[in-house]
Amino acid sequence: EATEIAVIPGDGIGQEVVPAAVEVLEAVGDYAFTEAEAGDATLDETGEALPAETYDLAATADATLFGAAGESAADVILPLREAVGSFVNIRPARAYPGVDALRPETDLVFLRENTEGVYAGHEDRLTDDVSTLTRVVTESASRRLGAYACEYVQERPEHDGFTVAHKANVMRETDGLFRDTVLEEAERAGVDADTVLMDAFATRVCLDPEQFDVVVCPNLAGDVLSDLAAGLVGGLGLLPSANVGAERGLFEPVHGTAPDIAGEGVANPSATILSAAMLVESLGDDDAGAQIRTAVESVLSDGPRTPDLGGEATTREVTDAVLERL
Protein backbone atom coordinates (compact mmCIF):
# COMPACT_ATOMS: atom_id res chain seq x y z
CA GLU A 1 0.00 0.00 0.00
CA ALA A 2 1.38 3.40 -0.98
CA THR A 3 2.29 5.86 1.74
CA GLU A 4 -0.50 8.43 2.13
CA ILE A 5 0.49 12.09 2.13
CA ALA A 6 -2.13 14.69 3.02
CA VAL A 7 -1.73 17.90 1.03
CA ILE A 8 -3.16 21.16 2.36
CA PRO A 9 -2.13 24.12 0.18
CA GLY A 10 -4.15 26.70 2.16
CA ASP A 11 -4.20 30.36 1.10
CA GLY A 12 -2.13 32.71 -1.03
CA ILE A 13 1.14 31.36 -2.35
CA GLY A 14 0.40 28.09 -0.53
CA GLN A 15 -1.66 27.30 -3.66
CA GLU A 16 1.46 27.75 -5.80
CA VAL A 17 4.33 26.33 -3.75
CA VAL A 18 2.59 23.19 -2.46
CA PRO A 19 1.78 21.83 -5.95
CA ALA A 20 5.43 22.47 -6.85
CA ALA A 21 6.61 20.40 -3.88
CA VAL A 22 4.10 17.65 -4.75
CA GLU A 23 5.65 17.38 -8.22
CA VAL A 24 9.04 16.94 -6.60
CA LEU A 25 7.67 14.26 -4.26
CA GLU A 26 6.11 12.45 -7.23
CA ALA A 27 9.50 12.42 -8.88
CA VAL A 28 11.33 10.79 -5.96
CA GLY A 29 8.83 8.24 -4.62
CA ASP A 30 5.55 6.40 -4.92
CA TYR A 31 3.11 8.28 -2.73
CA ALA A 32 -0.67 8.57 -2.67
CA PHE A 33 -1.71 12.20 -2.24
CA THR A 34 -5.01 13.34 -0.75
CA GLU A 35 -5.77 17.04 -0.91
CA ALA A 36 -7.77 18.92 1.71
CA GLU A 37 -8.86 22.47 2.42
CA ALA A 38 -8.04 24.95 5.16
CA GLY A 39 -7.51 28.67 5.62
CA ASP A 40 -9.26 31.98 4.95
CA ALA A 41 -10.95 30.90 1.72
CA THR A 42 -12.25 27.76 3.41
CA LEU A 43 -13.52 29.85 6.31
CA ASP A 44 -15.40 32.09 3.88
CA GLU A 45 -16.96 29.13 2.06
CA THR A 46 -17.69 26.75 4.90
CA GLY A 47 -17.67 28.85 8.07
CA GLU A 48 -14.66 26.92 9.37
CA ALA A 49 -10.97 27.62 8.79
CA LEU A 50 -10.14 24.00 9.51
CA PRO A 51 -12.94 21.58 8.56
CA ALA A 52 -13.15 18.32 10.53
CA GLU A 53 -12.29 16.29 7.38
CA THR A 54 -9.01 18.16 7.05
CA TYR A 55 -8.16 17.69 10.72
CA ASP A 56 -9.00 13.98 10.50
CA LEU A 57 -6.98 13.53 7.35
CA ALA A 58 -3.87 15.05 8.96
CA ALA A 59 -4.48 12.93 12.05
CA THR A 60 -4.44 9.70 10.03
CA ALA A 61 -2.23 10.28 6.97
CA ASP A 62 1.39 9.10 7.13
CA ALA A 63 2.53 12.69 6.71
CA THR A 64 1.02 16.08 5.84
CA LEU A 65 2.38 18.82 3.63
CA PHE A 66 0.92 22.23 4.47
CA GLY A 67 1.37 25.55 2.66
CA ALA A 68 0.18 28.65 4.46
CA ALA A 69 -2.96 30.27 5.85
CA GLY A 70 -3.87 33.96 6.02
CA GLU A 71 -5.68 35.69 8.88
CA SER A 72 -6.90 32.33 10.14
CA ALA A 73 -3.34 30.93 10.43
CA ALA A 74 -3.49 30.28 14.17
CA ASP A 75 -6.85 28.49 13.82
CA VAL A 76 -5.40 26.24 11.17
CA ILE A 77 -1.81 25.57 12.07
CA LEU A 78 -2.11 25.10 15.84
CA PRO A 79 -4.86 22.43 15.60
CA LEU A 80 -2.99 20.74 12.72
CA ARG A 81 0.14 20.48 14.87
CA GLU A 82 -2.02 18.86 17.52
CA ALA A 83 -3.70 16.58 14.96
CA VAL A 84 -0.37 14.96 14.09
CA GLY A 85 0.58 14.76 17.77
CA SER A 86 3.59 16.96 17.23
CA PHE A 87 5.76 17.70 20.24
CA VAL A 88 8.69 19.35 18.49
CA ASN A 89 8.95 21.80 15.64
CA ILE A 90 12.29 21.49 13.84
CA ARG A 91 13.36 24.69 12.11
CA PRO A 92 16.69 24.63 10.36
CA ALA A 93 17.92 28.13 9.49
CA ARG A 94 20.91 28.17 7.22
CA ALA A 95 22.26 30.54 4.65
CA TYR A 96 22.80 29.02 1.20
CA PRO A 97 25.85 29.74 -0.93
CA GLY A 98 24.89 32.17 -3.64
CA VAL A 99 21.98 33.67 -1.71
CA ASP A 100 22.30 37.13 -0.16
CA ALA A 101 22.31 36.83 3.63
CA LEU A 102 23.00 39.28 6.42
CA ARG A 103 25.08 36.57 8.12
CA PRO A 104 26.13 34.04 5.47
CA GLU A 105 27.82 31.88 8.10
CA THR A 106 24.47 31.13 9.83
CA ASP A 107 23.74 27.42 10.18
CA LEU A 108 21.32 26.75 13.03
CA VAL A 109 18.64 24.25 13.92
CA PHE A 110 15.88 25.26 16.31
CA LEU A 111 14.07 22.54 18.21
CA ARG A 112 10.95 24.30 19.40
CA GLU A 113 8.65 22.84 22.03
CA ASN A 114 5.38 22.42 20.16
CA THR A 115 2.59 21.78 22.67
CA GLU A 116 2.65 24.20 25.56
CA GLY A 117 4.02 27.50 26.91
CA VAL A 118 1.73 30.41 26.09
CA TYR A 119 0.28 28.32 23.25
CA ALA A 120 -1.41 26.07 25.78
CA GLY A 121 -2.48 29.26 27.43
CA HIS A 122 -5.78 29.57 29.08
CA GLU A 123 -6.84 33.22 28.88
CA ASP A 124 -9.34 35.13 31.03
CA ARG A 125 -10.70 38.62 31.24
CA LEU A 126 -10.87 38.74 35.02
CA THR A 127 -12.28 42.27 35.29
CA ASP A 128 -12.86 45.15 32.92
CA ASP A 129 -9.25 46.06 33.51
CA VAL A 130 -7.40 42.79 33.97
CA SER A 131 -6.69 39.99 31.51
CA THR A 132 -4.53 36.95 32.21
CA LEU A 133 -2.95 34.10 30.33
CA THR A 134 -1.79 31.00 32.14
CA ARG A 135 1.43 29.75 30.61
CA VAL A 136 1.96 26.02 31.10
CA VAL A 137 5.28 24.17 31.29
CA THR A 138 5.35 20.51 32.24
CA GLU A 139 8.23 18.35 33.21
CA SER A 140 6.97 15.59 30.92
CA ALA A 141 6.89 17.76 27.77
CA SER A 142 10.27 19.25 28.65
CA ARG A 143 11.71 15.78 29.18
CA ARG A 144 10.32 14.49 25.93
CA LEU A 145 11.79 17.44 24.04
CA GLY A 146 15.11 17.06 25.87
CA ALA A 147 15.28 13.35 25.01
CA TYR A 148 14.43 14.14 21.39
CA ALA A 149 17.14 16.81 21.25
CA CYS A 150 19.70 14.31 22.56
CA GLU A 151 18.72 11.75 19.93
CA TYR A 152 18.76 14.45 17.28
CA VAL A 153 22.36 15.44 17.92
CA GLN A 154 23.56 11.88 18.59
CA GLU A 155 22.27 10.71 15.22
CA ARG A 156 23.92 13.60 13.37
CA PRO A 157 27.69 13.75 13.68
CA GLU A 158 27.73 17.36 12.42
CA HIS A 159 26.22 18.47 15.75
CA ASP A 160 28.06 18.01 19.01
CA GLY A 161 25.57 19.31 21.52
CA PHE A 162 22.88 21.90 22.00
CA THR A 163 22.06 25.17 23.72
CA VAL A 164 18.90 25.69 25.78
CA ALA A 165 17.45 29.19 25.31
CA HIS A 166 15.22 30.33 28.16
CA LYS A 167 14.20 33.22 30.41
CA ALA A 168 14.46 31.45 33.75
CA ASN A 169 15.82 34.54 35.50
CA VAL A 170 12.28 35.95 35.27
CA MET A 171 10.12 32.87 34.67
CA ARG A 172 11.89 31.00 37.43
CA GLU A 173 9.50 28.16 38.05
CA THR A 174 8.28 27.52 34.49
CA ASP A 175 11.37 28.20 32.38
CA GLY A 176 13.48 26.92 35.29
CA LEU A 177 11.65 23.60 35.03
CA PHE A 178 12.09 23.60 31.25
CA ARG A 179 15.81 24.38 31.37
CA ASP A 180 16.65 22.01 34.21
CA THR A 181 14.71 19.10 32.77
CA VAL A 182 16.24 19.46 29.29
CA LEU A 183 19.71 19.67 30.90
CA GLU A 184 18.99 16.54 32.95
CA GLU A 185 18.21 14.63 29.76
CA ALA A 186 21.45 15.88 28.21
CA GLU A 187 23.41 14.75 31.22
CA ARG A 188 21.74 11.36 31.22
CA ALA A 189 22.47 10.90 27.50
CA GLY A 190 26.01 12.23 27.75
CA VAL A 191 25.27 15.08 25.35
CA ASP A 192 27.00 18.44 25.74
CA ALA A 193 24.52 21.18 26.60
CA ASP A 194 24.75 24.77 27.70
CA THR A 195 22.21 27.52 28.28
CA VAL A 196 21.60 31.09 27.19
CA LEU A 197 19.03 33.69 28.16
CA MET A 198 16.72 34.27 25.22
CA ASP A 199 17.37 38.02 25.20
CA ALA A 200 21.14 37.47 25.22
CA PHE A 201 20.68 34.94 22.40
CA ALA A 202 18.96 37.62 20.30
CA THR A 203 21.99 39.91 20.56
CA ARG A 204 24.65 37.24 20.31
CA VAL A 205 23.25 35.40 17.30
CA CYS A 206 23.43 38.65 15.31
CA LEU A 207 27.01 39.32 16.38
CA ASP A 208 28.28 35.78 15.79
CA PRO A 209 25.84 33.06 14.71
CA GLU A 210 28.62 30.46 14.61
CA GLN A 211 28.71 30.30 18.39
CA PHE A 212 25.37 28.43 18.24
CA ASP A 213 24.34 25.22 16.54
CA VAL A 214 21.25 23.36 17.81
CA VAL A 215 19.00 25.58 19.95
CA VAL A 216 16.32 24.04 22.16
CA CYS A 217 13.53 26.48 23.08
CA PRO A 218 10.16 26.83 24.74
CA ASN A 219 7.35 27.36 22.24
CA LEU A 220 7.16 31.17 21.88
CA ALA A 221 10.93 31.62 22.24
CA GLY A 222 11.36 29.14 19.39
CA ASP A 223 8.86 31.06 17.29
CA VAL A 224 10.58 34.41 17.71
CA LEU A 225 14.23 33.29 17.73
CA SER A 226 13.85 31.14 14.60
CA ASP A 227 12.20 34.05 12.80
CA LEU A 228 15.14 36.19 13.88
CA ALA A 229 17.48 33.60 12.36
CA ALA A 230 15.40 33.79 9.17
CA GLY A 231 16.30 37.48 9.05
CA LEU A 232 20.00 36.59 9.25
CA VAL A 233 19.84 34.11 6.35
CA GLY A 234 17.94 36.41 4.02
CA GLY A 235 14.28 36.00 4.87
CA LEU A 236 11.59 33.43 5.38
CA GLY A 237 11.57 32.31 1.73
CA LEU A 238 14.10 29.52 2.29
CA LEU A 239 13.13 28.08 5.68
CA PRO A 240 11.43 24.69 5.88
CA SER A 241 10.03 23.17 9.04
CA ALA A 242 8.90 19.86 10.41
CA ASN A 243 6.32 19.38 13.14
CA VAL A 244 7.32 15.96 14.40
CA GLY A 245 5.04 13.60 16.31
CA ALA A 246 5.53 10.04 17.45
CA GLU A 247 3.74 8.49 14.46
CA ARG A 248 3.44 11.21 11.85
CA GLY A 249 4.44 14.75 11.05
CA LEU A 250 3.31 18.00 9.48
CA PHE A 251 5.72 19.76 7.14
CA GLU A 252 5.42 23.42 6.22
CA PRO A 253 7.47 26.36 5.01
CA VAL A 254 8.06 28.94 7.76
CA HIS A 255 6.78 31.70 5.47
CA GLY A 256 3.17 32.85 5.18
CA THR A 257 0.73 33.54 2.36
CA ALA A 258 2.65 36.50 0.83
CA PRO A 259 -0.52 38.34 -0.29
CA ASP A 260 1.58 40.89 -2.23
CA ILE A 261 2.68 38.30 -4.81
CA ALA A 262 0.01 35.60 -4.47
CA GLY A 263 -1.50 34.54 -7.80
CA GLU A 264 1.40 35.82 -9.88
CA GLY A 265 3.22 32.53 -10.19
CA VAL A 266 6.51 33.94 -8.91
CA ALA A 267 6.60 32.59 -5.34
CA ASN A 268 9.81 30.87 -4.30
CA PRO A 269 8.97 27.16 -3.86
CA SER A 270 12.30 26.32 -2.13
CA ALA A 271 11.07 26.39 1.48
CA THR A 272 8.17 24.07 0.68
CA ILE A 273 10.32 21.73 -1.42
CA LEU A 274 12.85 21.61 1.45
CA SER A 275 9.93 20.84 3.80
CA ALA A 276 9.05 17.97 1.47
CA ALA A 277 12.64 16.72 1.88
CA MET A 278 12.10 16.69 5.66
CA LEU A 279 8.82 14.86 5.04
CA VAL A 280 10.38 11.99 3.08
CA GLU A 281 13.17 11.72 5.65
CA SER A 282 10.52 11.36 8.36
CA LEU A 283 9.18 8.40 6.35
CA GLY A 284 12.64 6.83 6.50
CA ASP A 285 13.59 7.76 2.97
CA ASP A 286 16.84 9.54 3.67
CA ASP A 287 18.16 9.08 0.13
CA ALA A 288 15.19 10.84 -1.44
CA GLY A 289 15.55 13.60 1.16
CA ALA A 290 19.22 14.11 0.33
CA GLN A 291 18.43 14.06 -3.38
CA ILE A 292 15.83 16.83 -3.04
CA ARG A 293 18.05 18.92 -0.81
CA THR A 294 21.02 18.67 -3.16
CA ALA A 295 18.86 19.64 -6.13
CA VAL A 296 17.43 22.69 -4.33
CA GLU A 297 20.88 23.80 -3.17
CA SER A 298 22.24 23.43 -6.68
CA VAL A 299 19.41 25.54 -8.13
CA LEU A 300 19.87 28.15 -5.37
CA SER A 301 23.55 28.44 -6.15
CA ASP A 302 23.42 28.80 -9.96
CA GLY A 303 19.92 28.11 -11.24
CA PRO A 304 16.94 30.35 -12.00
CA ARG A 305 15.81 32.61 -9.15
CA THR A 306 12.45 34.03 -8.18
CA PRO A 307 12.16 37.80 -7.58
CA ASP A 308 12.57 37.50 -3.76
CA LEU A 309 16.15 36.36 -4.48
CA GLY A 310 16.75 39.09 -7.02
CA GLY A 311 15.88 37.00 -10.09
CA GLU A 312 13.07 37.02 -12.65
CA ALA A 313 12.17 33.33 -12.78
CA THR A 314 8.71 31.93 -12.10
CA THR A 315 7.72 29.23 -9.62
CA ARG A 316 7.33 26.93 -12.66
CA GLU A 317 10.86 27.59 -13.90
CA VAL A 318 12.46 27.05 -10.48
CA THR A 319 10.44 23.85 -9.98
CA ASP A 320 11.48 22.55 -13.40
CA ALA A 321 15.10 23.29 -12.59
CA VAL A 322 14.84 21.33 -9.33
CA LEU A 323 13.13 18.43 -11.14
CA GLU A 324 15.90 18.35 -13.76
CA ARG A 325 18.64 18.28 -11.16
CA LEU A 326 17.11 15.55 -9.01
Next chain:
Amino acid sequence: EATEIAVIPGDGIGQEVVPAAVEVLEAVGDYAFTEAEAGDATLDETGEALPAETYDLAATADATLFGAAGESAADVILPLREAVGSFVNIRPARAYPGVDALRPETDLVFLRENTEGVYAGHEDRLTDDVSTLTRVVTESASRRLGAYACEYVQERPEHDGFTVAHKANVMRETDGLFRDTVLEEAERAGVDADTVLMDAFATRVCLDPEQFDVVVCPNLAGDVLSDLAAGLVGGLGLLPSANVGAERGLFEPVHGTAPDIAGEGVANPSATILSAAMLVESLGDDDAGAQIRTAVESVLSDGPRTPDLGGEATTREVTDAVLERL
Protein backbone atom coordinates in the same frame (compact mmCIF):
# COMPACT_ATOMS: atom_id res chain seq x y z
CA GLU B 1 18.57 72.59 47.03
CA ALA B 2 20.62 70.53 44.62
CA THR B 3 18.95 67.74 42.66
CA GLU B 4 19.67 64.38 44.30
CA ILE B 5 20.95 61.59 42.10
CA ALA B 6 21.21 58.08 43.53
CA VAL B 7 24.19 56.17 42.18
CA ILE B 8 24.21 52.37 42.23
CA PRO B 9 27.26 50.97 40.41
CA GLY B 10 26.47 47.31 41.21
CA ASP B 11 28.78 44.53 40.03
CA GLY B 12 31.49 44.00 37.44
CA ILE B 13 32.04 46.82 34.98
CA GLY B 14 29.21 48.72 36.69
CA GLN B 15 31.95 49.77 39.14
CA GLU B 16 33.92 51.27 36.24
CA VAL B 17 31.35 52.80 33.93
CA VAL B 18 29.11 54.41 36.56
CA PRO B 19 31.91 56.55 38.07
CA ALA B 20 32.77 57.62 34.52
CA ALA B 21 29.19 58.77 33.93
CA VAL B 22 29.14 60.55 37.30
CA GLU B 23 32.19 62.58 36.25
CA VAL B 24 30.32 63.60 33.12
CA LEU B 25 27.25 64.57 35.15
CA GLU B 26 29.44 66.64 37.49
CA ALA B 27 30.78 68.49 34.48
CA VAL B 28 27.37 69.50 33.13
CA GLY B 29 25.36 70.32 36.26
CA ASP B 30 25.13 70.82 39.95
CA TYR B 31 23.93 67.55 41.40
CA ALA B 32 24.18 65.91 44.82
CA PHE B 33 25.18 62.26 44.47
CA THR B 34 24.38 59.56 47.00
CA GLU B 35 25.92 56.16 46.41
CA ALA B 36 24.28 52.87 47.38
CA GLU B 37 24.95 49.17 47.06
CA ALA B 38 23.25 46.35 45.20
CA GLY B 39 24.14 43.17 43.35
CA ASP B 40 26.06 39.94 43.85
CA ALA B 41 28.78 41.42 46.08
CA THR B 42 26.13 43.04 48.26
CA LEU B 43 24.26 39.74 48.47
CA ASP B 44 27.46 38.01 49.62
CA GLU B 45 28.16 40.66 52.25
CA THR B 46 24.70 41.42 53.56
CA GLY B 47 22.52 38.49 52.52
CA GLU B 48 20.43 40.77 50.31
CA ALA B 49 21.02 41.70 46.69
CA LEU B 50 18.97 44.85 47.14
CA PRO B 51 19.15 46.28 50.69
CA ALA B 52 16.15 48.31 51.87
CA GLU B 53 18.30 51.49 52.05
CA THR B 54 19.11 51.17 48.37
CA TYR B 55 15.47 50.59 47.44
CA ASP B 56 14.37 53.55 49.57
CA LEU B 57 17.02 55.80 48.10
CA ALA B 58 15.91 55.01 44.54
CA ALA B 59 12.29 55.53 45.61
CA THR B 60 13.00 59.05 46.88
CA ALA B 61 15.93 60.46 44.87
CA ASP B 62 15.15 62.71 41.91
CA ALA B 63 16.78 60.18 39.61
CA THR B 64 18.90 57.03 39.87
CA LEU B 65 21.88 55.93 37.81
CA PHE B 66 22.41 52.18 37.88
CA GLY B 67 25.26 50.11 36.44
CA ALA B 68 24.78 46.36 36.30
CA ALA B 69 24.25 43.34 38.53
CA GLY B 70 25.48 39.77 38.07
CA GLU B 71 23.54 36.62 38.89
CA SER B 72 21.22 38.62 41.11
CA ALA B 73 20.25 40.99 38.27
CA ALA B 74 16.54 40.17 38.33
CA ASP B 75 16.41 40.63 42.12
CA VAL B 76 17.98 44.04 41.78
CA ILE B 77 16.68 45.59 38.61
CA LEU B 78 13.05 44.54 38.75
CA PRO B 79 12.45 45.95 42.28
CA LEU B 80 14.41 49.09 41.38
CA ARG B 81 12.14 49.67 38.37
CA GLU B 82 9.22 49.36 40.73
CA ALA B 83 10.87 51.63 43.32
CA VAL B 84 10.90 54.53 40.89
CA GLY B 85 7.35 53.73 39.78
CA SER B 86 8.48 53.12 36.24
CA PHE B 87 5.82 52.17 33.70
CA VAL B 88 7.89 52.45 30.54
CA ASN B 89 11.41 51.44 29.64
CA ILE B 90 12.79 53.55 26.80
CA ARG B 91 15.49 51.79 24.79
CA PRO B 92 16.92 53.67 21.86
CA ALA B 93 18.93 51.41 19.55
CA ARG B 94 20.88 53.24 16.94
CA ALA B 95 24.04 52.62 15.04
CA TYR B 96 26.68 55.36 15.37
CA PRO B 97 28.74 56.62 12.46
CA GLY B 98 32.19 55.14 12.73
CA VAL B 99 31.11 52.09 14.73
CA ASP B 100 30.90 48.68 13.06
CA ALA B 101 27.27 47.59 12.85
CA LEU B 102 25.52 44.72 11.09
CA ARG B 103 22.84 47.21 9.99
CA PRO B 104 24.34 50.71 10.14
CA GLU B 105 21.01 52.25 9.12
CA THR B 106 19.32 51.06 12.34
CA ASP B 107 17.68 53.86 14.33
CA LEU B 108 14.94 52.56 16.58
CA VAL B 109 13.35 53.43 19.89
CA PHE B 110 11.65 50.71 21.91
CA LEU B 111 8.99 51.73 24.41
CA ARG B 112 8.71 48.66 26.59
CA GLU B 113 5.86 48.15 29.03
CA ASN B 114 7.63 48.01 32.38
CA THR B 115 5.22 46.66 34.99
CA GLU B 116 3.42 43.55 33.84
CA GLY B 117 3.26 40.72 31.26
CA VAL B 118 5.22 37.69 32.44
CA TYR B 119 7.18 39.99 34.77
CA ALA B 120 4.10 40.41 36.94
CA GLY B 121 3.80 36.68 36.67
CA HIS B 122 2.59 34.65 39.50
CA GLU B 123 4.14 31.18 39.22
CA ASP B 124 2.97 27.87 40.67
CA ARG B 125 4.11 24.28 40.66
CA LEU B 126 0.64 22.78 40.49
CA THR B 127 1.74 19.14 40.53
CA ASP B 128 5.03 17.29 40.21
CA ASP B 129 4.59 17.58 36.48
CA VAL B 130 2.87 20.91 35.90
CA SER B 131 4.11 24.45 36.43
CA THR B 132 2.23 27.60 35.46
CA LEU B 133 2.87 31.29 35.14
CA THR B 134 0.01 33.75 35.03
CA ARG B 135 0.78 36.54 32.60
CA VAL B 136 -1.05 39.77 33.38
CA VAL B 137 -2.09 42.48 30.94
CA THR B 138 -4.28 45.33 32.11
CA GLU B 139 -6.14 47.88 30.11
CA SER B 140 -4.93 50.61 32.45
CA ALA B 141 -1.22 49.85 32.01
CA SER B 142 -1.69 49.47 28.25
CA ARG B 143 -3.53 52.78 28.10
CA ARG B 144 -0.88 54.56 30.12
CA LEU B 145 1.86 53.23 27.86
CA GLY B 146 -0.15 54.08 24.77
CA ALA B 147 -0.72 57.65 25.99
CA TYR B 148 2.98 57.96 26.79
CA ALA B 149 3.93 56.68 23.33
CA CYS B 150 1.66 59.30 21.73
CA GLU B 151 3.23 62.08 23.79
CA TYR B 152 6.67 60.72 22.99
CA VAL B 153 6.23 60.94 19.22
CA GLN B 154 4.26 64.19 19.33
CA GLU B 155 7.04 65.93 21.23
CA ARG B 156 9.70 64.72 18.80
CA PRO B 157 9.26 65.84 15.21
CA GLU B 158 11.73 63.19 14.01
CA HIS B 159 9.12 60.50 14.73
CA ASP B 160 5.82 60.38 12.93
CA GLY B 161 4.10 57.47 14.57
CA PHE B 162 4.75 54.09 16.13
CA THR B 163 4.37 50.37 15.58
CA VAL B 164 2.81 48.06 18.16
CA ALA B 165 4.60 44.69 18.31
CA HIS B 166 2.48 41.87 19.76
CA LYS B 167 1.51 38.22 19.49
CA ALA B 168 -2.27 38.65 19.61
CA ASN B 169 -2.86 35.85 17.09
CA VAL B 170 -1.92 33.46 19.89
CA MET B 171 -2.35 35.55 23.06
CA ARG B 172 -5.70 36.82 21.84
CA GLU B 173 -7.17 38.17 25.05
CA THR B 174 -4.01 39.55 26.68
CA ASP B 175 -1.98 40.83 23.74
CA GLY B 176 -5.27 41.65 22.01
CA LEU B 177 -6.12 43.96 24.91
CA PHE B 178 -2.63 45.46 24.81
CA ARG B 179 -2.68 46.08 21.06
CA ASP B 180 -6.23 47.40 20.87
CA THR B 181 -5.82 49.73 23.84
CA VAL B 182 -2.56 51.22 22.57
CA LEU B 183 -4.17 51.70 19.13
CA GLU B 184 -7.16 53.41 20.76
CA GLU B 185 -4.84 55.90 22.42
CA ALA B 186 -3.12 56.56 19.09
CA GLU B 187 -6.45 57.17 17.42
CA ARG B 188 -7.58 59.50 20.19
CA ALA B 189 -4.32 61.48 19.96
CA GLY B 190 -4.28 61.50 16.17
CA VAL B 191 -0.96 59.65 16.05
CA ASP B 192 -0.21 57.22 13.20
CA ALA B 193 0.12 53.68 14.48
CA ASP B 194 0.37 50.28 12.89
CA THR B 195 0.96 46.79 14.23
CA VAL B 196 3.31 43.86 13.62
CA LEU B 197 3.50 40.34 15.00
CA MET B 198 6.59 40.06 17.20
CA ASP B 199 7.92 37.08 15.24
CA ALA B 200 7.49 38.90 11.93
CA PHE B 201 9.20 41.92 13.49
CA ALA B 202 12.24 39.75 14.31
CA THR B 203 12.65 38.78 10.66
CA ARG B 204 11.76 42.12 9.14
CA VAL B 205 13.98 44.27 11.35
CA CYS B 206 17.00 42.27 10.19
CA LEU B 207 16.05 42.59 6.52
CA ASP B 208 15.24 46.30 6.66
CA PRO B 209 15.40 48.15 10.00
CA GLU B 210 14.40 51.43 8.36
CA GLN B 211 10.81 50.26 8.01
CA PHE B 212 10.46 50.72 11.77
CA ASP B 213 10.95 53.72 14.04
CA VAL B 214 9.25 53.75 17.46
CA VAL B 215 8.20 50.26 18.59
CA VAL B 216 5.73 49.83 21.46
CA CYS B 217 5.92 46.40 23.11
CA PRO B 218 4.71 44.29 25.99
CA ASN B 219 7.38 43.70 28.63
CA LEU B 220 9.10 40.49 27.46
CA ALA B 221 8.71 41.33 23.77
CA GLY B 222 10.45 44.63 24.48
CA ASP B 223 13.24 42.83 26.30
CA VAL B 224 13.97 40.41 23.46
CA LEU B 225 13.32 42.68 20.48
CA SER B 226 15.48 45.51 21.84
CA ASP B 227 18.30 43.05 22.49
CA LEU B 228 17.90 41.89 18.90
CA ALA B 229 18.25 45.51 17.77
CA ALA B 230 21.40 45.72 19.90
CA GLY B 231 22.80 42.93 17.76
CA LEU B 232 22.08 44.96 14.62
CA VAL B 233 23.89 48.06 15.89
CA GLY B 234 26.99 46.22 17.03
CA GLY B 235 26.26 44.95 20.52
CA LEU B 236 25.00 46.02 23.88
CA GLY B 237 27.98 48.28 24.60
CA LEU B 238 26.33 51.40 23.21
CA LEU B 239 22.71 51.08 24.35
CA PRO B 240 21.41 53.32 27.10
CA SER B 241 17.98 53.00 28.68
CA ALA B 242 15.57 54.97 30.81
CA ASN B 243 13.01 53.47 33.17
CA VAL B 244 10.54 56.32 33.34
CA GLY B 245 8.06 56.87 36.16
CA ALA B 246 5.65 59.70 36.86
CA GLU B 247 7.97 61.44 39.32
CA ARG B 248 11.40 59.92 38.85
CA GLY B 249 13.39 57.54 36.73
CA LEU B 250 16.09 54.89 36.76
CA PHE B 251 18.77 55.06 34.08
CA GLU B 252 20.96 52.13 33.13
CA PRO B 253 23.03 50.77 30.27
CA VAL B 254 21.38 47.78 28.59
CA HIS B 255 24.59 45.76 28.99
CA GLY B 256 25.47 43.57 31.96
CA THR B 257 28.48 43.11 34.21
CA ALA B 258 30.86 41.78 31.50
CA PRO B 259 32.76 39.47 33.88
CA ASP B 260 35.37 38.71 31.18
CA ILE B 261 36.76 42.27 31.29
CA ALA B 262 35.62 43.51 34.71
CA GLY B 263 38.41 45.08 36.77
CA GLU B 264 40.66 45.75 33.77
CA GLY B 265 39.63 49.37 33.29
CA VAL B 266 38.78 48.87 29.61
CA ALA B 267 34.97 48.79 29.72
CA ASN B 268 33.19 51.05 27.26
CA PRO B 269 31.48 53.79 29.32
CA SER B 270 29.39 55.09 26.39
CA ALA B 271 26.12 53.30 27.19
CA THR B 272 26.19 54.55 30.77
CA ILE B 273 27.17 58.08 29.78
CA LEU B 274 24.32 58.08 27.24
CA SER B 275 22.02 56.84 30.04
CA ALA B 276 23.20 59.84 32.08
CA ALA B 277 22.16 62.05 29.14
CA MET B 278 18.66 60.54 29.33
CA LEU B 279 18.77 61.17 33.10
CA VAL B 280 19.46 64.89 32.83
CA GLU B 281 16.82 65.20 30.12
CA SER B 282 14.31 63.61 32.49
CA LEU B 283 15.18 66.38 34.95
CA GLY B 284 14.27 68.93 32.28
CA ASP B 285 17.84 69.74 31.35
CA ASP B 286 17.64 69.13 27.62
CA ASP B 287 20.70 71.26 26.88
CA ALA B 288 22.97 69.22 29.13
CA GLY B 289 21.53 66.05 27.60
CA ALA B 290 22.26 67.23 24.08
CA GLN B 291 25.75 68.33 25.14
CA ILE B 292 26.58 64.87 26.53
CA ARG B 293 25.13 63.07 23.54
CA THR B 294 27.07 65.20 21.07
CA ALA B 295 30.31 64.64 22.97
CA VAL B 296 29.81 60.86 23.07
CA GLU B 297 28.94 60.75 19.37
CA SER B 298 31.99 62.79 18.54
CA VAL B 299 34.27 60.47 20.53
CA LEU B 300 32.64 57.41 18.95
CA SER B 301 33.26 58.77 15.49
CA ASP B 302 36.93 59.76 15.78
CA GLY B 303 38.09 59.56 19.39
CA PRO B 304 39.76 56.83 21.45
CA ARG B 305 38.00 53.45 21.44
CA THR B 306 37.80 50.67 23.98
CA PRO B 307 38.61 47.10 22.87
CA ASP B 308 34.93 46.15 22.29
CA LEU B 309 34.97 48.68 19.42
CA GLY B 310 38.29 47.45 18.10
CA GLY B 311 40.45 50.03 19.90
CA GLU B 312 42.99 49.93 22.72
CA ALA B 313 41.82 52.81 24.87
CA THR B 314 40.88 52.54 28.54
CA THR B 315 37.65 53.64 30.22
CA ARG B 316 39.67 56.54 31.65
CA GLU B 317 40.87 57.71 28.23
CA VAL B 318 37.40 57.51 26.66
CA THR B 319 35.88 59.36 29.62
CA ASP B 320 38.55 62.08 29.41
CA ALA B 321 37.86 62.45 25.70
CA VAL B 322 34.12 62.88 26.38
CA LEU B 323 34.86 65.42 29.15
CA GLU B 324 37.12 67.41 26.83
CA ARG B 325 34.52 67.54 24.07
CA LEU B 326 31.60 68.58 26.29
